[in-house]
Amino acid sequence: MPDWRIPLAELRLEPVDVAAAVAALESGWLTMGPRTEAFERAFSAHVGSPEAVATTNGTAALHLALVASGIGPGDEVIVPAITFVATAAAVIHAGAEPVICDVISPQEPLADPEAAAALVGPRTKAVVLVHFAGFPCDPLPWRRLAQERDLLLIEDAAHAAGTAGCGTLGRAAAFSFFSNKNLAVGEGGMLVTSDPEIAARARSLRSHGMSTGTWERHTGVASGYEVAEIGFNYRIDELRAALGVTRLGRLESEAGRRREALDAYRERLGAVEGVDLVFGEHALDGVAPHLACALVAPTARAGVRESLRAHGIQTSMHYPPLHQLPPLRMARRGDLSRSEEYASRTLTLPLHPHLDSAAVADVSAALLGALARPVQRDVP
Numbered sequence: 001m002p003d004w005r006i007p008l009a010e011l012r013l014e015p016v017d018v019a020a021a022v023a024a025l026e027s028g029w030l031t032m033g034p035r036t037e038a039f040e041r042a043f044s045a046h047v048g049s050p051e052a053v054a055t056t057n058g059t060a061a062l063h064l065a066l067v068a069s070g071i072g073p074g075d076e077v078i079v080p081a082i083t084f085v086a087t088a089a090a091v092i093h094a095g096a097e098p099v100i101c102d103v104i105s106p107q108e109p110l111a112d113p114e115a116a117a118a119l120v121g122p123r124t125k126a127v128v129l130v131h132f133a134g135f136p137c138d139p140l141p142w143r144r145l146a147q148e149r150d151l152l153l154i155e156d157a158a159h160a161a162g163t164a165g166c167g168t169l170g171r172a173a174a175f176s177f178f179s180n181k182n183l184a185v186g187e188g189g190m191l192v193t194s195d196p197e198i199a200a201r202a203r204s205l206r207s208h209g210m211s212t213g214t215w216e217r218h219t220g221v222a223s224g225y226e227v228a229e230i231g232f233n234y235r236i237d238e239l240r241a242a243l244g245v246t247r248l249g250r251l252e253s254e255a256g257r258r259r260e261a262l263d264a265y266r267e268r269l270g271a272v273e274g275v276d277l278v279f280g281e282h283a284l285d286g287v288a289p290h291l292a293c294a295l296v297a298p299t300a301r302a303g304v305r306e307s308l309r310a311h312g313i314q315t316s317m318h319y320p321p322l323h324q325l326p327p328l329r330m331a332r333r334g335d336l337s338r339s340e341e342y343a344s345r346t347l348t349l350p351l352h353p354h355l356d357s358a359a360v361a362d363v364s365a366a367l368l369g370a371l372a373r374p375v376q377r378d379v380p
Helices: 015-027 034-047 058-068 085-093 113-119 139-149 196-205 214-218 238-248 251-269 298-310 337-345 357-372
Strands: 051-055 076-080 097-101 103-105 108-111 124-130 152-156 172-176 189-193 292-295 346-349
Touching (some): 034 051, 034 189, 034 238, 051 058, 051 196, 058 085, 058 124, 058 152, 058 172, 058 189, 058 196, 076 085, 076 108, 103 337, 108 113, 108 124, 113 139, 124 139, 189 196, 251 292, 298 346, 298 357, 337 346
Parallel strands (some): 076 097, 076 124, 124 152
Antiparallel strands (some): 051 189, 172 189
């Protein structure tokens, strides 16, 4: 593994995190117990949603959100082209078919409500809204579309822990706590909803469809269980729940540092010819940015990435459009030209709470230096 001088993401555990993890290990109770319950209560209060169900990961949370909302075989679910494959995979795991819609623009790679409306058919039951890079979808056009066409809105908020309003836009929402996410615990996810029936079914389905859990039986709350339906094993462990509680207390301050770093990128790169900053025109108030994405010429991107790598700067590309992935090439879709343009130009720069102004200046200078070099083309 390269020893990156400036990594794309960086996770630092504080002594309080380590102490909480050790206490969980020393308790002798390692799965879905009091720490899981505490994490669910704390995250519910943070989001402002009355119900929260902790899961093994964000994909599991999204799968449960779909299934518990009644999505299943024969249904179609609209998803944006620019998202991680897990968004579409969760739809397929639920037995439904993903329908891929275009984004608003390369500079604003959120699902386009008008493009989605054109794809609604007799089997369309829901739309999964992805709050890409931590920037929220505008709720007004989506709620209007949902009401007019009788659709469910499900949020994929994997990127958006800490962003105001995310998790309360639709019927249910799924968050991810993977190691590079805003609220990182290694693995883990959370379903949030205001619908108690969805929450109750999700709690049952995450543990094999059982009516009670081991902790409830251990503490005498219940003496046995029933299996209402065949479910899944999506239980989170106490170690990660403990980390979730302690790290949630720092989410707001870390989101502030993410905003400062992204704002510094805007100051250095916002007016540079040949570079477009994704969401560069969006206000940062209330946003917990997850990614710093820039757009460069397709012919320049590979050279820029190699140049930054030579400087010890890690970059990535988020994401190839869904319809270009082999398992999804046959999915129903509309025109995806804006998504394809975004995917051909996107470049993800380092962004995390520990990225200081000097590092932002270093990354920006390296990027500008790479763009100033002539593009090398193969000679026939």
